[in-house]
Amino acid sequence: MEQELFELNPNPVFIFELDSLQIVKVNQAFIKKYGYREKEALKLRLTDIQSSNGVAGGLDEMTSGYKNPEIIREDSVEHISKDGEHFYVMISSHPITFKNKRARIVFIHDVTDRVEAEQKAQKAFDELSQHVNNSPLGMIKWSSSFEIIEWSDRISEIIGYSREEVLGKTPYFFQFYSEDDLQIVENEMSAIQAGEKNKTRTDIKIYRPDGKLIDLRVHASAIRDNNDQLISTITFVEEITRQKRMRLRYQRLFENANDGIFLMKGDTFIACNQQVCNIFGCTKDEILGQTPADFSPEYQPDGNPSLEQARKVIDKALTEGPQVFPWRHQKKDGTLIDTEISLNSISLDEDGGYVQAIVRDVTKQNKDQEELRRSEELFRKLFLEAPSAMVMVDTQNKVTKVNQSFEQLFGFEKDELLGRDLDQILGSDEDAPRMTEEGLKGQELYMDIQRYNKEGEKLDLLLSIIPVYLDDKPIAGFGIYVDISDQKRYERELKRSLDEKQVLLEEIHHRVKNNLAIVSGLLQMQMLSVEEPRLTSYLQDSQLRIKSMAIVHEMLYQSEKLSQINMDSYVKKLVRVISNTLSPENKNIQVEVKCNECTLNINQAIPCALNINELITNSFEYAFKGRQKGLIEVKVIEKEGVITVEVKDDGVGLADNFDELRKTSLGISLIENLVKQLDANLDIDTGEWGTAISFSFNKADVGGSSSSGRV
Structure with a gap:
C-alpha cells in the first residue's frame, strides 16, 4: 500500500540518504517533472537538483534542514530540472529508514506560479514604495495570515511606530479607539481571507504611541495567485483627522445654520438640517423622500405650476450653474411662507445629479420691506403734500429735496434750489442753524426767523429744525417753515396798543394820586381853620385814609407791574x-x-x-x-x-x-x-x-x- 502511494502520487516524491545526500528512489511524477530517467535520477545527489541562488551559506545552508532526523521540514526552495529549467517547490520531508540507512522521504509541490506572483507583487511593492514614500499615503504589506512584512517610512510618520517595532505583528498589535473599530478590521480581514472581497475601504481610529488619537482611512487590496489563493494584502493608509474635524465642524454648521439647507438627488430630498424642519413645520422623516412640490402650493405667485417650475430651476442648477430665486412654500399646517432659494449642483459620486439648496424664510423680511415701502410712501406724501413748507438738506447744508409748499412760499422752482446752500438761497439777517458733518450747528430747534423770498420780500417765519442721525452720525436735516408774517404784524400792533395802554394807565394812577393829594391838601387847609379839637381829629383821620390810598396809586405808576x-x-x-x-x-x-x-x-x-x-x-x-x-x-x-x-x-x-x-x-x-x-x-x-x-x-x-x- 505504501509502495502504491509512493508510485502513484501525482506530485514528485523521492528518497535520499541523509548522510550522503544520495537520491536512492524516485517516482514517475519526479521523472516527468525533472526530466531524468530513473537510472540517471538514482545517480543524483540532493544538491544536484537544488539551486544555490540566494543561499549565503553554501552546501551547509542548503542541507541543514534535512540533517536533523527529528524535524519535518516544510519550505519553499528553488529546484533545477535536467534541461536547466528553474522552478519553485514547496517541500515537506520526513525521516525514514531505507535499507538500514537513515534517509528522508521528500514530497514536492510545485509553487512556481505562487512564488513568481509573490516576486512580482514584491517588485511592484518596492516600486510603489518609492512613490508612496513621497506621498501622503502610508503603505503596509501583510502576509496571507495578516502579519506585517513591509512597512513604509510614511506609515511610520503617520502611526508613530518604526519598521522594527511592527514587522511580524498583526492588527491586534495596535490600540484601537473602540471595540467597534477593531470589529470592523476583523470583518474586513475575514472577508479578504475568505475570498469574499479583494478591495476594502474602512475608516477607523487608533492611538499613536504618544497617546494621540488619529483618524485613518485604510484602503486594502488583496493579491492572489492563479488559484485565487491569498498571497498578501497591501493597504494604503491616509490620516484624515483634520478632514474628520472639518467634516464634524461642517456638520455642526450644517445643523446649526440659520438658513435651511437640504440636499436633493434630482428633485427628491435626501438630507436636510433642523432649520428646514423649522421652516416647513415638520420632522426630517416627513421631509426626506419628498419633493419641493410637496411643500409648495399648486401655483406660484407668478401663476406657474409649482411642480413644473421646480423641475425647471433644478435642471438649470444642474446644467447652467447656481440659481437664486424667490419661492412660495407651504408649511405642514398649510401656512404660506415666502422664501429665497439658492440652488447649486454638487458632485458626490460618479452618478451626479445632486443639488444643494439653501432656503431662507423671508416672510418677515418681505413684510418689513412692504412696511418700509408703505412708510416711505406715507413720508413722501406727507413731505410733498404738507401744507407747511419743508426742505431737506445734507451735511453740507445743501438742498436735496423740497415740497410744493416750500416752492410756493419762497417763489422758487425745485431746479433752482437743489444742490445749493440753503442760507445763500433764502438770505438771513441773523445767524441760523446749519447742518454740518459734525451735526447741527446751533442747538435751537424752534425759533422765529426772517428770510427773503425770490422777490426779495422779507418774511416772518416760524422754523422747526429736525436733524437726522444714523449710528450717531448726521446724515441729513429737515427744516419746516410756517409763515407767521400776519401774526407778527398783529403782534406788533398789539404791542404798540399795549404800550399806549401802559402809558395811559400810568397816567391814570398818577392823576388819581395827584387828585387824592389835592383832597388831602384841602383837608389840611380845613383843619387849620377849625378850632374844635374833635372835628380836627376827624379831618386828620380822613386825611390819613386818603393818603393811604394815594400811596397805593403812587407806587403803581412807579412800578413796572401796574397791578x-x-x-x-x-x-x-x-x-x-x-x-x-x-x-x-x-x-x-x-x-x-x-x-x-x-x-x-x-x-x-x-x-x-x-x-x-x-x-x-x-x-x-x-x-x-x-x-x-x-x-x-x-x-x-x-x-x-x-x-x-x-x-x-x-x-x-x-x-x-x-x-x-x-x-x-x-x-x-x-x-x-x-x-x-x-x-x-x-x-x-x-x-x-x-x-x-x-x-x-x-x-x-x-x-x-x-x-x-x-x-
Missing part, C-alpha cells in the same frame, strides 16, 4: 407818613415793621392798607394815654398763599366798655367792613400788656373796582 403792590415797601412808607402825622411831641413812640416779600393786587392792597392805617392810627390815639413812650409792631407775613396782618402795641389795652364803643365807632366799623371785603378773619386780643389785632386772608387776583361802595 401788583410790594407790601413791604408800601407798609414802611405808610408807617412813616402816619408817624410823621400823629407822633406827639412830648412822647417817644416807636413803630417797627416786619414784612416778608409779598405782593398784592390793587383790589386787595387798598382795603388791607386802609385797615393797617386804621389800626396804627388807633394805637397812636388810644394806646399810650398817660405814658411817655411806647412800641407799635406791624407784621405782614405771607405763608403758603395766606396773608397775615398784625398790629400790636404795648399800651394800656382796650377800654372795659370796648364792646359798646365798637357799635358806634366809625374806625372800628370801617375795620370790620374792610375785613369782610377781604374775606378775612379778625382776631382781637388785649390785656395789661397791650393790644394785638390781626386778620388773615387768602392771596388772590381779585377783579372789580375798589371797596368804597361796601364801606
Whole structure:
C-alpha cells in the first residue's frame, strides 16, 4: 500500500540518504517533472537538483534542514530540472529508514506560479514604495495570515511606530479607539481571507504611541495567485483627522445654520438640517423622500405650476450653474411662507445629479420691506403734500429735496434750489442753524426767523429744525417753515396798543394820586381853620385814609407791574407818613415793621392798607394815654398763599366798655367792613400788656373796582 502511494502520487516524491545526500528512489511524477530517467535520477545527489541562488551559506545552508532526523521540514526552495529549467517547490520531508540507512522521504509541490506572483507583487511593492514614500499615503504589506512584512517610512510618520517595532505583528498589535473599530478590521480581514472581497475601504481610529488619537482611512487590496489563493494584502493608509474635524465642524454648521439647507438627488430630498424642519413645520422623516412640490402650493405667485417650475430651476442648477430665486412654500399646517432659494449642483459620486439648496424664510423680511415701502410712501406724501413748507438738506447744508409748499412760499422752482446752500438761497439777517458733518450747528430747534423770498420780500417765519442721525452720525436735516408774517404784524400792533395802554394807565394812577393829594391838601387847609379839637381829629383821620390810598396809586405808576403792590415797601412808607402825622411831641413812640416779600393786587392792597392805617392810627390815639413812650409792631407775613396782618402795641389795652364803643365807632366799623371785603378773619386780643389785632386772608387776583361802595 505504501509502495502504491509512493508510485502513484501525482506530485514528485523521492528518497535520499541523509548522510550522503544520495537520491536512492524516485517516482514517475519526479521523472516527468525533472526530466531524468530513473537510472540517471538514482545517480543524483540532493544538491544536484537544488539551486544555490540566494543561499549565503553554501552546501551547509542548503542541507541543514534535512540533517536533523527529528524535524519535518516544510519550505519553499528553488529546484533545477535536467534541461536547466528553474522552478519553485514547496517541500515537506520526513525521516525514514531505507535499507538500514537513515534517509528522508521528500514530497514536492510545485509553487512556481505562487512564488513568481509573490516576486512580482514584491517588485511592484518596492516600486510603489518609492512613490508612496513621497506621498501622503502610508503603505503596509501583510502576509496571507495578516502579519506585517513591509512597512513604509510614511506609515511610520503617520502611526508613530518604526519598521522594527511592527514587522511580524498583526492588527491586534495596535490600540484601537473602540471595540467597534477593531470589529470592523476583523470583518474586513475575514472577508479578504475568505475570498469574499479583494478591495476594502474602512475608516477607523487608533492611538499613536504618544497617546494621540488619529483618524485613518485604510484602503486594502488583496493579491492572489492563479488559484485565487491569498498571497498578501497591501493597504494604503491616509490620516484624515483634520478632514474628520472639518467634516464634524461642517456638520455642526450644517445643523446649526440659520438658513435651511437640504440636499436633493434630482428633485427628491435626501438630507436636510433642523432649520428646514423649522421652516416647513415638520420632522426630517416627513421631509426626506419628498419633493419641493410637496411643500409648495399648486401655483406660484407668478401663476406657474409649482411642480413644473421646480423641475425647471433644478435642471438649470444642474446644467447652467447656481440659481437664486424667490419661492412660495407651504408649511405642514398649510401656512404660506415666502422664501429665497439658492440652488447649486454638487458632485458626490460618479452618478451626479445632486443639488444643494439653501432656503431662507423671508416672510418677515418681505413684510418689513412692504412696511418700509408703505412708510416711505406715507413720508413722501406727507413731505410733498404738507401744507407747511419743508426742505431737506445734507451735511453740507445743501438742498436735496423740497415740497410744493416750500416752492410756493419762497417763489422758487425745485431746479433752482437743489444742490445749493440753503442760507445763500433764502438770505438771513441773523445767524441760523446749519447742518454740518459734525451735526447741527446751533442747538435751537424752534425759533422765529426772517428770510427773503425770490422777490426779495422779507418774511416772518416760524422754523422747526429736525436733524437726522444714523449710528450717531448726521446724515441729513429737515427744516419746516410756517409763515407767521400776519401774526407778527398783529403782534406788533398789539404791542404798540399795549404800550399806549401802559402809558395811559400810568397816567391814570398818577392823576388819581395827584387828585387824592389835592383832597388831602384841602383837608389840611380845613383843619387849620377849625378850632374844635374833635372835628380836627376827624379831618386828620380822613386825611390819613386818603393818603393811604394815594400811596397805593403812587407806587403803581412807579412800578413796572401796574397791578401788583410790594407790601413791604408800601407798609414802611405808610408807617412813616402816619408817624410823621400823629407822633406827639412830648412822647417817644416807636413803630417797627416786619414784612416778608409779598405782593398784592390793587383790589386787595387798598382795603388791607386802609385797615393797617386804621389800626396804627388807633394805637397812636388810644394806646399810650398817660405814658411817655411806647412800641407799635406791624407784621405782614405771607405763608403758603395766606396773608397775615398784625398790629400790636404795648399800651394800656382796650377800654372795659370796648364792646359798646365798637357799635358806634366809625374806625372800628370801617375795620370790620374792610375785613369782610377781604374775606378775612379778625382776631382781637388785649390785656395789661397791650393790644394785638390781626386778620388773615387768602392771596388772590381779585377783579372789580375798589371797596368804597361796601364801606
